[in-house]
Amino acid sequence: MTRENAHAQDTWARDRVAVITGGASGIGLAITEQLVALGARVAVWDIRTDRLEALQARFGDRVMVRQVDVSSDAEVRAAAASVAEAWGGIDHLVNNAGVIGRLMRLDDLDADELDRVLAVNLKSVFYATAAFVRHPRSAEGRSVVMLSSIAARTGGMVGNMVYAASKGAIATLTKSFAKELAPQARVNALAPGIIDTEIQQASLGDPAAAAALASAIPLERLGTPGEVAEAAVWLLSPASAYVNSTLLDVAGGR
Ligand SMILES: NC(=O)c1ccc[n+]([C@@H]2O[C@H](COP(=O)([O-])OP(=O)(O)OC[C@H]3O[C@@H](n4cnc5c(N)ncnc54)[C@H](O)[C@@H]3O)[C@@H](O)[C@H]2O)c1
Numbered sequence: 001m002t003r004e005n006a007h008a009q010d011t012w013a014r015d016r017v018a019v020i021t022g023g024a025s026g027i028g029l030a031i032t033e034q035l036v037a038l039g040a041r042v043a044v045w046d047i048r049t050d051r052l053e054a055l056q057a058r059f060g061d062r063v064m065v066r067q068v069d070v071s072s073d074a075e076v077r078a079a080a081a082s083v084a085e086a087w088g089g090i091d092h093l094v095n096n097a098g099v100i101g102r103l104m105r106l107d108d109l110d111a112d113e114l115d116r117v118l119a120v121n122l123k124s125v126f127y128a129t130a131a132f133v134r135h136p137r138s139a140e141g142r143s144v145v146m147l148s149s150i151a152a153r154t155g156g157m158v159g160n161m162v163y164a165a166s167k168g169a170i171a172t173l174t175k176s177f178a179k180e181l182a183p184q185a186r187v188n189a190l191a192p193g194i195i196d197t198e199i200q201q202a203s204l205g206d207p208a209a210a211a212a213l214a215s216a217i218p219l220e221r222l223g224t225p226g227e228v229a230e231a232a233v234w235l236l237s238p239a240s241a242y243v244n245s246t247l248l249d250v251a252g253g254r
Contacts, residue, residue, distance in 0.1 A: 012237050013038035017087045017137055019080070020044050021070045021128055022097030024051035026197030027147065030229035031094055036062045038233070043083045043090075045070060045128075046097070070097045070124035071116075080131035089137025092236045095125045095146045095170070100199055103159035114162055121166035129177055132185075141241075142185035144177065145232045146170050150191050150251050167191075171247050178245035186244040188235045193251025195223040218253030 018035050022028040023044035029051075032042050036059050045068035046052055052065035064086060068079045083090060101117035104110055129144060136142065149156075149167040156164030171189055178187040194200060194213055200222070201210075214221050231250045234240055 011039070012141075012239075013040040016040045016091045016141075017083065017089065018042050018092040018094065018236070019083060019090050019128070019132070020094045020096055021068075021124065022046055023094070024048045024055060024065075026199060027192070027195060027225045027228045027232075028094065028096040029055075030225035031096065031232045032059075032063065034226075034229045034233050035092075035236075040092075041087055043079070043087070045076070045079050070128060071119035073123075073127045076124070076127040076131050080128075080135050084135040084137075087137070089135045090132050091137045091142050093128060093132040093144045094232060094236070095128055095144065097121075097124055098147060098163075098166075098199065100160065100163050103157075104162075105159055106161075117162045118166055121163065122169050125170060125173060129187075133181065136184070141238055143236045143240075144181070144185060144187040145235045146174050146177075146187070146189040148174070148189045148191045148247060150193050150249060150254060152191060152247075174247060175245050182244060186235075186240075188240070188243060188246045188248065190228060190231055190235070191247050191249045191251065192228050193217065193223060193249070193254045195225060195228055195250075197225055216254070217251075221252065223250060223252060 013035055018040050020028050020032050020042055023032045024046035032044055035042050041062055043064045044055055045066055047069055049067050055063055056065045066079050068075045070076055098121045102113050148170040151164040152168040152171045174187055174189040181187055228250050231248060
């Protein structure tokens with residue numbers, strides 16, 4: 001990398017505006033931290049008010065936090081309008097909010113839970129990406145990153161089918177959105193493996209189960225939120241300017 005390129009890498013995010021859904025914890029928080037460190041202004045939409053308040057206290061006017069249930073189109077529309085009013089529009093979007101949902105098998109199918117998980121994980125992606133389209137800011141370099149999962153190709157653990165299906169649909173939508181938004185914006189997705197965050201701790205239950213899973217990963221450990229965030233920031237940045245419609249595994253070789 002030339003000295004000029006290295007400098008461009010350091011400065012690309014200054015004066016850029018990003019929206020991170022579910023950015024108050026885990027992977028979304030790590031992406032928020034890295035973007036703020038690079039000089040971006042970050043709007044964080046999450047349902048956890050305690051964590052949103054902590055973020056605001058930590059980063060001041062570099063962040064704009066708002067309690068938003070991303071499964072509500074009306075709430076997403078209102079939040080996007082407030083970002084556009086305050087900061088002139090949206091340059092980058094990370095569709096990150098997600099839930100595992102209650103584990104269930106087909107003989108135990110709960111239609112309400114099915115609707116809830118699909119609304120949070122999947123419908124939200126339509127709502128937030130439509131908001132991104134409605135509120136352009138910069139003429140160039142706009143980009144979207146979606147959080148799929150390796151569950152999109154494995155089908156997930158038994159009982160995790162709704163989550164896995166939502167992540168498969170996100171991988172598909174990455175292709176659909178990338179076609180529709182080109183050449184004005186790029187759309188890519190990450191497929192994390194097992195990352196040490198609350199969503200995973202809730203799913204695994206105990207540390208022994210996590211250790212057993214780690215032994216099945218070629219790199220022999222769970223990933224960290226920061227490692228996923230590094231990949232997300234690269235996909236958002238001009239360093240990946242010719243990468244579009246891609247699903248990138250961040251899964252330790254699994
Ligand atoms: N952790 C993993 O192993 C892993 C693996 C693959 C994919 N992913 C995906 O990465 C993304 C982030 O996961 P994480 O591990 O950081 O989870 P996390 O539980 O730590 O964070 C998810 C965030 O989303 C927020 N959220 C949940 N429902 C919401 C709603 N209706 N509206 C707004 N915000 C909402 C939560 O409050 C939380 O802050 C998810 O989409 C997840 O499916 C995670």
